[in-house]
Amino acid sequence: KQEVTQIPAALSVPEGENLVLNCSFTDSAIYNLQWFRQDPGKGLTSLLLIQSSQREQTSGRLNASLDKSSGRSTLYIAASQPGDSATYLCAVGLWAGNMLTFGGGTRLMVKP
Amino acid sequence: NAGVTQTPKFQVLKTGQSMTLQCAQDMNHEYMSWYRQDPGMGLRLIHYSVGAGITDQGEVPNGYNVSRSTTEDFPLRLLSAAPSQTSVYFCASSYSGRGNTGELFFGEGSRLTVL
Numbered sequence: 001k002q003e004v005t006q007i008p009a010a011l012s013v014p015e016g017e018n019l020v021l022n023c024s025f026t027d028s029a030i031y032n033l034q035w036f037r038q039d040p041g042k043g044l045t046s047l048l049l050i051q052s053s054q055r056e057q058t059s060g061r062l063n064a065s066l067d068k069s070s071g072r073s074t075l076y077i078a079a080s081q082p083g084d085s086a087t088y089l090c091a092v093g094l095w096a097g098n099m100l101t102f103g104g105g106t107r108l109m110v111k112p
Numbered sequence: 113n114a115g116v117t118q119t120p121k122f123q124v125l126k127t128g129q130s131m132t133l134q135c136a137q138d139m140n141h142e143y144m145s146w147y148r149q150d151p152g153m154g155l156r157l158i159h160y161s162v163g164a165g166i167t168d169q170g171e172v173p174n175g176y177n178v179s180r181s182t183t184e185d186f187p188l189r190l191l192s193a194a195p196s197q198t199s200v201y202f203c204a205s206s207y208s209g210r211g212n213t214g215e216l217f218f219g220e221g222s223r224l225t226v227l
Contacts, residue, residue: 004154034214034216036218042221043202043219044216044218046215046217049215091154091155099145099160100147100155100157100216102147104152104154
């Protein structure tokens with residue numbers, strides 16, 4: 001059974017810092033890995049999706065990497081801003097459908 | 113575009129009552145699914161569907177029933193609500209055609225409390 005772990009569970013940083021969120025998974029036979037953002041009381045917003053054949057994806061200040069062999073992904077946020085405060089969820093997909101296994105999330109607070 | 117629409121957004125039930133959470137998408141996605149999110153935890157898959165008339169169980173299906181009569185709609189039924197079903201429920205959909213990346217689109221969630 002696939003298990004996904006996110007470390008740390010919570011993180012508080014001053015504005016402007018570069019930071020790394022970690023995600024690990026136990027079964028390397030994945031179809032893709034997705035990073036989501038969730039604001040309190042809201043749904044999930046897709047940030048980045050990495051296909052199993054890819055090593056990384058970038059969007060603005062966000063960069064996500066994937067190392068399937070070691071079962072790890074990192075989400076790098078450059079020059080953090082208070083608006084980045086949210087919970088970040090990592091999820092791995094076994095196939096092209098909807099069967100995602102989620103990690104428990106990292107709750108990020110960026111202080112002004 | 114409406115995307116994925118869930119109703120109701122909030123619901124309070126008494127133990128033993130039944131209800132249906134509605135989910136509709138207007139993106140012509142074949143794949144739809146339901147997840148639940150409990151405090152401090154990630155989302156867990158309840159049921160999923162790969163197309164009209166086809167459904168299957170996910171990780172935590174007990175106490176829930178689904179059907180898929182149309183591409184657009186994927187309702188989740190609670191047969192006899194229990195306090196353990198207090199949670200936030202998310203519906204998601206994704207494209208299934210050529211070049212499918214597996215990207216999921218989520219609704220805003222339905223917050224259910226069972227007393």
